[in-house]
Amino acid sequence: MAESNIDCPQLTDNNNDKINNIDENDKNNLLISLTNLLILQNTHNNCNNNFTNQFEELIMLNTGTQNSINNEGHEISNYPSFLNNVPIMNTKNNNELSLVQNKQIPFVFQIPKRPDHGTQGREIDLKANFFKIKIPYINIVWYYVEIFPENCPRKVNRQVMETLISTHPNIFGNLKIVYDGKKNMYSKEILSIGGDMIEFEVNIGVNPNEERLFTVTIIYQNTISLQLLDDVFNGLLSNVPSECIKALDIILRHLPSIEYTPVGRSFFSPPDNLIIERINYRPESAKLGGGREVWFGFHQSVRPSELRMMLNIDVSATAFYSKVSVLHFLCQVLEIPIPEPREKLSLSDAQRVKFCREIKGLKIEVTHLGQMRRKYRICNVTRRSAYSQTFPLDNGNGKSTECTVARYFSDKYNIKLRYPFLPCLQVGQENRHIYLPIEVCKIVLGQRCNKKLNDSQTSIMIKATARNAPDRESEITSLVRRANMIDDEWAKEFGISINDEMTEVKGRILPPPKLMYSRDTKSTVIPFQGVWDMRNKQFHTSFEVKTWAMACFAEQLHVRENDLREFTVHLRRISTDAGMPLIGNPCFCKYVGGVSQVEPMFQYLKTTYPTLQLIIVILPGKTPIYAEVKRVGDTILGIATQCIQAKNVIKTTSQNLSNLCLKINVKLGGVNTILLPSVRPPIFNEPVIFLGADITHPPAGDPKKPSIAAVVGSMDAHPSRYAATVRVQSTRQEIITDLAFMVRELLVQFYKSTHFKPTKIVLYRNGVTENNFLNVLQYELRAIREACMSLERGYQPGITFIVVQKRHHTRFFVCNKDERVGKAQNIPPGTIVDSGVTHPTEFDFYLCSHAGIQGTSRPSHYHVLWDDNKLNSDELQILTYQLCHTYVRCTRTISIPAPAYYAYLVAFRARYHLVDRERDSGEGSQPSETSEDTTMSNLTRAIRVHPNASKVMYFA
Numbered sequence: 001m002a003e004s005n006i007d008c009p010q011l012t013d014n015n016n017d018k019i020n021n022i023d024e025n026d027k028n029n030l031l032i033s034l035t036n037l038l039i040l041q042n043t044h045n046n047c048n049n050n051f052t053n054q055f056e057e058l059i060m061l062n063t064g065t066q067n068s069i070n071n072e073g074h075e076i077s078n079y080p081s082f083l084n085n086v087p088i089m090n091t092k093n094n095n096e097l098s099l100v101q102n103k104q105i106p107f108v109f110q111i112p113k114r115p116d117h118g119t120q121g122r123e124i125d126l127k128a129n130f131f132k133i134k135i136p137y138i139n140i141v142w143y144y145v146e147i148f149p150e151n152c153p154r155k156v157n158r159q160v161m162e163t164l165i166s167t168h169p170n171i172f173g174n175l176k177i178v179y180d181g182k183k184n185m186y187s188k189e190i191l192s193i194g195g196d197m198i199e200f201e202v203n204i205g206v207n208p209n210e211e212r213l214f215t216v217t218i219i220y221q222n223t224i225s226l227q228l229l230d231d232v233f234n235g236l237l238s239n240v241p242s243e244c245i246k247a248l249d250i251i252l253r254h255l256p257s258i259e260y261t262p263v264g265r266s267f268f269s270p271p272d273n274l275i276i277e278r279i280n281y282r283p284e285s286a287k288l289g290g291g292r293e294v295w296f297g298f299h300q301s302v303r304p305s306e307l308r309m310m311l312n313i314d315v316s317a318t319a320f321y322s323k324v325s326v327l328h329f330l331c332q333v334l335e336i337p338i339p340e341p342r343e344k345l346s347l348s349d350a351q352r353v354k355f356c357r358e359i360k361g362l363k364i365e366v367t368h369l370g371q372m373r374r375k376y377r378i379c380n381v382t383r384r385s386a387y388s389q390t391f392p393l394d395n396g397n398g399k400s401t402e403c404t405v406a407r408y409f410s411d412k413y414n415i416k417l418r419y420p421f422l423p424c425l426q427v428g429q430e431n432r433h434i435y436l437p438i439e440v441c442k443i444v445l446g447q448r449c450n451k452k453l454n455d456s457q458t459s460i461m462i463k464a465t466a467r468n469a470p471d472r473e474s475e476i477t478s479l480v481r482r483a484n485m486i487d488d489e490w491a492k493e494f495g496i497s498i499n500d501e502m503t504e505v506k507g508r509i510l511p512p513p514k515l516m517y518s519r520d521t522k523s524t525v526i527p528f529q530g531v532w533d534m535r536n537k538q539f540h541t542s543f544e545v546k547t548w549a550m551a552c553f554a555e556q557l558h559v560r561e562n563d564l565r566e567f568t569v570h571l572r573r574i575s576t577d578a579g580m581p582l583i584g585n586p587c588f589c590k591y592v593g594g595v596s597q598v599e600p601m602f603q604y605l606k607t608t609y610p611t612l613q614l615i616i617v618i619l620p621g622k623t624p625i626y627a628e629v630k631r632v633g634d635t636i637l638g639i640a641t642q643c644i645q646a647k648n649v650i651k652t653t654s655q656n657l658s659n660l661c662l663k664i665n666v667k668l669g670g671v672n673t674i675l676l677p678s679v680r681p682p683i684f685n686e687p688v689i690f691l692g693a694d695i696t697h698p699p700a701g702d703p704k705k706p707s708i709a710a711v712v713g714s715m716d717a718h719p720s721r722y723a724a725t726v727r728v729q730s731t732r733q734e735i736i737t738d739l740a741f742m743v744r745e746l747l748v749q750f751y752k753s754t755h756f757k758p759t760k761i762v763l764y765r766n767g768v769t770e771n772n773f774l775n776v777l778q779y780e781l782r783a784i785r786e787a788c789m790s791l792e793r794g795y796q797p798g799i800t801f802i803v804v805q806k807r808h809h810t811r812f813f814v815c816n817k818d819e820r821v822g823k824a825q826n827i828p829p830g831t832i833v834d835s836g837v838t839h840p841t842e843f844d845f846y847l848c849s850h851a852g853i854q855g856t857s858r859p860s861h862y863h864v865l866w867d868d869n870k871l872n873s874d875e876l877q878i879l880t881y882q883l884c885h886t887y888v889r890c891t892r893t894i895s896i897p898a899p900a901y902y903a904y905l906v907a908f909r910a911r912y913h914l915v916d917r918e919r920d921s922g923e924g925s926q927p928s929e930t931s932e933d934t935t936m937s938n939l940t941r942a943i944r945v946h947p948n949a950s951k952v953m954y955f956a
Contacts, residue, residue, distance in 0.1 A: 692899025
C-alpha cells in the first residue's frame, strides 16, 4: 500500500495560540478535526505493517474466491463507509495506556442522540420511583475545601466544618452552607473571604478530655448557573452539565448525611430506629448471625429526565456489623456459647484465623477508660492469650521490661481479666504493639459489612428485604415524607423543592417472539408472561449420547445404588423425549472419593473410553470438587461435564431433568431452540455477530486476586450457539484491556463457522457505570475497530455498542391492578419505558424482559454508546427483548440479553479454573513488572480452555 498523502497539521505552540483565541465550541470542533486527521494518518501508516489479510486467506482456502455472497446475493466484502478515524493500539503491550487515558487527545467518539421513541407494543400506565424537583434557575457558588490532617472520615470533616461555620458568623452569616464531607462546599452567595482563598484553624473535641487541631483551606472554585439545565430541556444545550447535577445531588444529600449513616448514595439507620415504614417488621428478623445484621434505608440520586430534573428514591438494605461487645461478636462468628467468667476458654488456630479474618479492619471502642471511649482500628489478632502476650513497658528511666497484657491491666487499671486465655486485639499500626483484651472492646456502631455473606446470611437477607411491588411502592412514598425531604431546610435555602408524588409514565408491553424447536417438525411456541413449556417438543439440533459416564462424589449411605439406577432411568426417558437420547447405561458408574480423585479418574475415563462424550458428576453439596471438575473437564481434557446435587438425584423431578438436558445438549454442540426467522428484526438480513462482554472483580477487601474479562460471540444466524474468550487483567480495572485480541478471535471463529464476514457487530457490554461511559467507549470501540482492521484492510463492519445495567434503583409500578402479574404483582414481562424518566438527549431505555419470581422486578437499563448501524428505537428494543428469550439454560426469559449473561457465566467459570492459582499470585512483596507480567501470563494460561471445549458452550 502506498504511503498516505494526507497533509496532517502539527499541533505546535502557534497552533495552540490560535486555538486559544476562538470560542469553546469552535475550539472543540477544531481539536477533534485535527485529532481525526492525526488518527487517520496513523491508520494509513500502520496499514503497511500491521494488516494481515486473514479473511482473504480464509476465503480463498474455503471457497477459492476473494469475496463471499450472502443469502441475499450481496457481496459481503462491500461495506458501508463508517468512521475511519481510528488509532491503532499497540496490542503487544496491554499495560500501555491509550491516547485518551493519557489525555493526549479529546474524546473522539461521542454518545449518540436518541433517534426516536418506540411505538411497538401495547400501552400500559406506570408509576416510576422518580420525584420531580422544582429548581430556580439561580447561580450557586462552589468552593473547594482542604482539611488537614487529610483522609479523615466524612463524619469528622463535617464536625470540623460545622464548628468552623458556627464560629465565624462574619463570613458565613445566616447562610446554610452545604458540604459533602470531603472536598466540595456550596453557598447561594459569594462568601466574604477577601479573595479566592482563606485558611482557618479549628479545634474540635474528639473525646471528652481531648481536642484536636485541624487546618481548613477554602478556595473559590466556580459559580454554577442552574440556567444551563433549562437550556438542556429546551434543546439549546446537548450535554447535561455534570457540575449542575453534582451540586444538586450534594445539596439534597446534606440533610440525610447528617441524620443517617451514609453508604455510597444510600442512607441507613439501625434496626431499632427504622427510617422506612416496613409492613409486619420485627427487629429480630434483621439478625443475620455472625455478628451481622440488616440495616434498612433508602437510596437517592439526582437524575436528568426528558422534561426536568428528578430525584430517584428507592428503599435499600445492606449488612452492617452489630454493635455488640467483641466477646459476643467472637461467639457469634465462631458459633459457640458465651463462656462463663474465669473459664479457661482458648481458641484453636483455625478458630483464631476465622475470627481474625472477620474482625480485621473493624473499628472498636474501649470500655475500660470511663467516659473516654477511645476508638481504634484492628490490624490483627494475637496468637498468644492476654495471659501470655507481652509488650515492652517503659519504666520511666529510659529502659523497658516485658509485661503481659493481663498483668498490665491489673496493675494500671485494677482490672482482673475474666477471660485471660483469649487472644488480644492488636490495634493501630502493627509496629506499635498496642494490645487490648477482647473483653474491654466493643464494636463501633455503623460499620458496613463489605465481606461476602454466607449462604445462610444471604437467605435471611433476601427474606428480610424482598417486597412485592405494591408494598415497595407504599414504602417509597411514605419514605419521602418520613425522611423530611419535603421540609429540607438546606434545599429550601437554594429554592429547591421535591414533589411528594411518584412520576406517572407511559410504558409499552412488547409481544414475545415465536420460538422454533425441532428442525424436522418446525414446532413453535409463544412464551406467556416470560415462560414456555417444551413438553412434547424436541431440541432444534441434538445428538445421540452413545458413551457417557457417571461419578458420584456423595457417600453411598446418602445416595444409594437404587437412587442412581432410578435417576438414570428417568434421565434417559426425559433426554429421549427431548430428542437427545442417552443410549444405554453409563459406561462407568462408581462412587468416588474427594478432590484429589477428579483428575486421575477423568484421565482414566478418557484413556479407557476414547469416544466418551459426557461425564455426569453427582456432588454432595457445595464443595471444592465442583471447581476441580470444571478445571479438569474444561481446561485439561476438554470433556463435557454436568454436575448435579445429590438431593436432586434422590428426589428428582421432570423439570429438574429437563433443565439438565438443556445444559447437556448445548455442551455437546446442540441447539435447544431458535427465534422463528420470520419474526426477527431487519438487522438479521445481513451477517451479524452478537457480542456480550463482562468483567468480574474479586470480592471487596481482596486486592490480590485479578479481575476476569470475558467476551462471547454468536456463531450462527439464529443466534443460538456462542463461542467464548476470556482473560485475566489487573484487579478492579473497568476497561477490557485485551479486547482487540478477544474480538479478533471471535471474528475468525465466526467466519470459520458461517463462511461469512459479519457486516454488523452488536455488542452488549455489561457492568459499566455511567461515569465510565466515555472512557470505556473511547478504548473499547477503538479496540473493536482495530480487531476488524487487523484481519482485512478496509474491513469496517457497523458497530452498535450498548451498555446493560442492572445495578440501578429504577422501579416501575403498574397503575391498573388488573394488569399486575404474579404473586408479587409486578409489571408484565416485555414492559419497556423510553420516555418520561429516560435521558433528556441520549439513546437509552428500560426493559423488564423477565417475570419477577420474588420481590419487585428490576428492569434492565440499556444505554447506546455508539451506533454505526443506525437502529431505530423499535428495532433495537425488539432485538434486545428477543435475545432475552435465547438463553439456553431454562425455558424462561431472562433479565438481560443472552450474550451479556453468557459473558458473565464465562468469567464466573474462569474464577473456578483459578481456584488454586489466585492464592499464589499475590503473596510476598510487591512484584516487579516482569514478575507481575509472568504471573498474569500464568493465570491467563490457567483459564485457557481445551480446544474441544472451545467449540461448544462449555459454560452453560
